[in-house]
Amino acid sequence: MYPVDLIRKTRDRQPLTPEEIRFLVAGAAAETIPAEQLAAWLMAARLNALSLDEIRLLTLAMRDSGERFHPHSGPNPIVARAVDKHSTGGVGDKTSFLVAPIAAACGLIVPMISGRALGHTGGTLDKLESIPGFRTALSLDELATSLRANGLAIVGQTPALVPADRVLYALRDRTATVESPGLICASILSKKLAAGLDALVLDVKTGSGAFLRNAAEAEFLAALLVSTANAAGTRTVALLTAMSQPLGSAAGNWIELAEAVALLRNQRSPLTEDLRLLSLHLAGWMLHLGGIAQTPEDGRTRAERSLADGSALDRFLAMVAAQGGDPAVFDHPEVFHRPAVTHTLRASRSGRIVAQDTTALGWAVQRLGAGRETVGVSIDPHAGIHFHYRTGDLIAVGQPLATLYASRSDQVPEAITRIESALTWEPSDSSQPSATAIAPPVPVVLQIIDADRAAAILAKASNLR
């Protein structure tokens, strides 16, 4: 079998056989197929679109390209079902720190393999590493031990897990082949399925802060993910959710963790209600698909109870301790938070904020040192932004809009410029009679995409592949 023949087939829209897909993926993982041939194939796949069958085969071949985690087998199998949540990425998205301990508190295990900050979005691993001592590099044996003890662990990808994705993802980043639903689907699911999940809940975001701003494209990706994961034997639904403003108030690393822990402690605020509601929705589905709850609504009720009774908080703190972190930092989170520079941005005008370019806000957070533009750059765990408003709020001149945290004061002006240009205002002298100072909560969950709904979407929209 020659790589050039497989490139030619995908170039000419001829389907690859299962053997050909496995050959390609194995060659990527072992780096026996040269990068230029993989790159040409990726561009052909990006432009010509893979079939649903090819996407499923690619996902499975990538999942099997390295070692896998098998929670229910081996000498000391775990009985509890393994469930996870995956988000396609947004600004201020910290639901993992809520849903993982909730699911664990309710009787599931959550072997969550997470990623790092890149571009305008943050990374779960970077956020956790703002806790002194926290280790995200666990072996699969350590992962199993943690799951047995606490029901959850949030870790980085091991070098041996899905090596094909590591090679292909790095290539896609350099060759403008990231934006392909089929390749995105295979990349996401290969890693999730390699963790041996029984069920998976996907949070597919759309709107100004999402990678897929267009709702139809996001819906299509969600359907592709749900269809492929279910075909691979993992019960999966996707929640299509709004990412038209930062989720919650905090965007950064430590401040996001602190905001999640505040909710685990039942310290609610109007600025974090969207985060709380979305987390309960996601956790409700995790509990339902994991067989703990009869319905997602029942799951949500159980999730809310685990917050109220402190059992989810306990699981979170136990995980922090198990992975080498010092849970004492959460006793006085505002004391632990010591950025070098703090700056309050006040409104220079009055009016109503009617829309936000959330990607631009994400870049403002990144430029303060909380994120990274390219892989491997170190970040400032205390940098970030607290946003003090929601879309729809009526703002007075001089009112604090945001608090910015950075390590150097020269990082602040660019972030301010980005925030200010990200906001769309309507004049406050608007004659709308129903104007109120505090906007009503925005519904975050736009649509539930289960296997049936996914099939209907795929049947109608095959041209989006």
Add this chain to the structure above:
Amino acid sequence: MYPVDLIRKTRDRQPLTPEEIRFLVAGAAAETIPAEQLAAWLMAARLNALSLDEIRLLTLAMRDSGERFHPHSGPNPIVARAVDKHSTGGVGDKTSFLVAPIAAACGLIVPMISGRALGHTGGTLDKLESIPGFRTALSLDELATSLRANGLAIVGQTPALVPADRVLYALRDRTATVESPGLICASILSKKLAAGLDALVLDVKTGSGAFLRNAAEAEFLAALLVSTANAAGTRTVALLTAMSQPLGSAAGNWIELAEAVALLRNQRSPLTEDLRLLSLHLAGWMLHLGGIAQTPEDGRTRAERSLADGSALDRFLAMVAAQGGDPAVFDHPEVFHRPAVTHTLRASRSGRIVAQDTTALGWAVQRLGAGRETVGVSIDPHAGIHFHYRTGDLIAVGQPLATLYASRSDQVPEAITRIESALTWEPSDSSQPSATAIAPPVPVVLQIIDADRAAAILAKASNLR
């Protein structure tokens, strides 16, 4: 400027600017842009098609990526116009050995930069190197000296000439991006234009032995080449010609040279009339575009005269001597030809040969040792095939069809199988009353594509890009 941004633009069918195309080509030539990024761009260009403007800019940027030959400038400029002929490749195509000395004999210079055998077609350089001592690796200074002395030189590409094409062509071969009219056009013309040509005649082949078997695709490529070369300031026409059977009788290396020299010596045969006629057509256009002849017909008359009076033969032999070869091998060419194995293939049936898969015949020649499947493999200068029939001929059982030459007898059976399966027969008991033993000559020139005709073709067929 970042390569990934240019890949993204071509991926999304946005035109590249002249600066962007120059950046890409310079990065390819200097190998500062990684192979995987060039490969992804090539696939995007292959699938999305470049615009006519982009193809022209790419051609010029590639032409300028290394050193160039300037016959009419420098301390000792050549006055005669520089003209060349380029063929898209076929089986038994040896017109270069006729048209170059004819054009030189008639007062033009021909700085012919040629290539090597690859796949099912032979290479001009390999054929010339079957002459003991013949050197094809000349510096540009040596090229100028040869042109001043004899009016012609046939040489290989110097390492410094069009380095971008060397890099891109090697990549295209490995990434299934060879078959792209825009990329083919830029690759062919960048090398031809770097030789400082005033005029160029293209022989674009179509039919069973051509790279572009489909006539519409060949016509489109011809139009693209003519349009681009004229826009770059080189007077250019293309002859669309039939490659539905080997050109002439010989296909190999030495035997092709010997066949060309026989025609230069006015030793004609019914089996080589197609070769003679096509060479006269091509040379006629070279003389016309080079300003020697008022019309192509006038050019053809002058070409024929240079054959009749021996002046073209003189130029050819002078070139052989100038490039280190021993012209004495042509005194008794049949004595010099000493293959280890000679095998006569006789017809096992009677009937009329009505069609030939000429690509299969080219592979038969290659498998006898006359060609190479991959770059760098050495060849047998004496291997090859003499075909003793033309399409349309009525053949009797036992009649010699072909003579095969090889270095090892185990190479013969595969070649025979390929020849036999390449021929389409009609029974000899056909009731057609006009059947004759010797077929009438096949018209080889199908169409002349000048700048006006090219514009009309491009206007109608932009979807073939």
